[in-house]
Amino acid sequence: MADDVRRWSDELARDPASLVFLPLGETLRRQGRLDLALKIAMRGLERHSHNSDAHDLLARIAVDRGELQRAFDEWDMVLRLTPDHIGALKGMAFVRFQQGNTTEAAQYLERAAERNGGGDAEVAAALANMRGAGRGTRDEGRVARGAPDNDGHPAPRTPRPAPNDVRALFAEILGEHEQTALLLDDQGLVLAGTYVDGEGNDVGDEVGAELSGVTDEARRATRHLGIGEWKAIVLETEVAVITMAPSTGDGLLVVAASKATPIGLVRRVLDRCLERARRWLEAGR
Amino acid sequence: MSRSPFASVLASLTRQRGVRASLVVDENDGIVIDSNLQIGQDGDRVAALAASLYRKARLSAAAAHLGNATFMQLEAERGRICAAGHNDLVLVVVADPAANIGMIRVEMIKAAGGLP
Numbered sequence: 001m002a003d004d005v006r007r008w009s010d011e012l013a014r015d016p017a018s019l020v021f022l023p024l025g026e027t028l029r030r031q032g033r034l035d036l037a038l039k040i041a042m043r044g045l046e047r048h049s050h051n052s053d054a055h056d057l058l059a060r061i062a063v064d065r066g067e068l069q070r071a072f073d074e075w076d077m078v079l080r081l082t083p084d085h086i087g088a089l090k091g092m093a094f095v096r097f098q099q100g101n102t103t104e105a106a107q108y109l110e111r112a113a114e115r116n117g118g119g120d121a122e123v124a125a126a127l128a129n130m131r132g133a134g135r136g137t138r139d140e141g142r143v144a145r146g147a148p149d150n151d152g153h154p155a156p157r158t159p160r161p162a163p164n165d166v167r168a169l170f171a172e173i174l175g176e177h178e179q180t181a182l183l184l185d186d187q188g189l190v191l192a193g194t195y196v197d198g199e200g201n202d203v204g205d206e207v208g209a210e211l212s213g214v215t216d217e218a219r220r221a222t223r224h225l226g227i228g229e230w231k232a233i234v235l236e237t238e239v240a241v242i243t244m245a246p247s248t249g250d251g252l253l254v255v256a257a258s259k260a261t262p263i264g265l266v267r268r269v270l271d272r273c274l275e276r277a278r279r280w281l282e283a284g285r
Numbered sequence: 286m287s288r289s290p291f292a293s294v295l296a297s298l299t300r301q302r303g304v305r306a307s308l309v310v311d312e313n314d315g316i317v318i319d320s321n322l323q324i325g326q327d328g329d330r331v332a333a334l335a336a337s338l339y340r341k342a343r344l345s346a347a348a349a350h351l352g353n354a355t356f357m358q359l360e361a362e363r364g365r366i367c368a369a370g371h372n373d374l375v376l377v378v379v380a381d382p383a384a385n386i387g388m389i390r391v392e393m394i395k396a397a398g399g400l401p
Binding site: 195214224226227228234236237239244254 | 327330331334335337338341342343344345346347348349350351352353354355356357358359360361362363364365366379
């Protein structure tokens, strides 16, 4: 990462019009070097004032600096330039949510869901969370304030099951990110975790039914090819990255995240969830 | 060498470093439509198993409303099976651990998009 920052900085010094200010600014933002990130973003915008990604970057930096209205204005500019920008809609929802305007926040989330065909699990979960909070039925009426999610765009957070609920077995590992994890037995039945669909519903049973027998088939395929035991399956879809790995007792662990999440990161989460599942199963649940 | 419409796609994939076999398979019944295999590979069985795995993974994603599958990779201790589908056809590649999976992935997604 430090090498990347150095390389991008050098490139920007050589060519001030380069678009590397985008990854450079984002990396600095993620490192918490907000003043420097802001400086980089502002300089980039001077040369690329009609670049929606540049305004998006500035908005995310502004959120991290606690400048919510500035962030909202930048995302508003992003939408003028790129009307279907999902990240901007999510960000604007976050700002309105933080400002206590849940009605408008829900409207932005609905627009984001419409633009994405309902396929963004993060948006759907946040929307379900907000609607649930509106009815006072979920999370005891308390809506958690969200932090920026994996693609750097904040969104109101999905409610988590109670800590002693087996659905929450992986909650600590999944943390604030809108990822989902599910542990299945050898019959495809849900043992622990949840699997949230694009509308915020837990579809663990349906997913388990479809994946029943995967462990056995994967084992047969790899043995037939003489390539040893299988370690993981990674499935990429239009909106998600889904990883699976064999678990204790011919079970299957499934972790899904938004497409914006780097595959390597999802694999790390999968490994940690596997270890958590192993300890839980060995402890007799 | 195969002379089917898929021959050039399969040959292109098999030329990638570490690729041991490439096949076009009917997802529904797992039957090989065309293949480019190294000696010693049982194409029929590989095809059936890979197509079945891809189908299960694809259907699970559909059940979760997570969109259409674009690429699947199974990692094992000493190799990988990759699959990318379009309509009822699945492009399958068997590769060594040392294969450049990033390059293979890009080539497969591109090639799958051109499947009828």
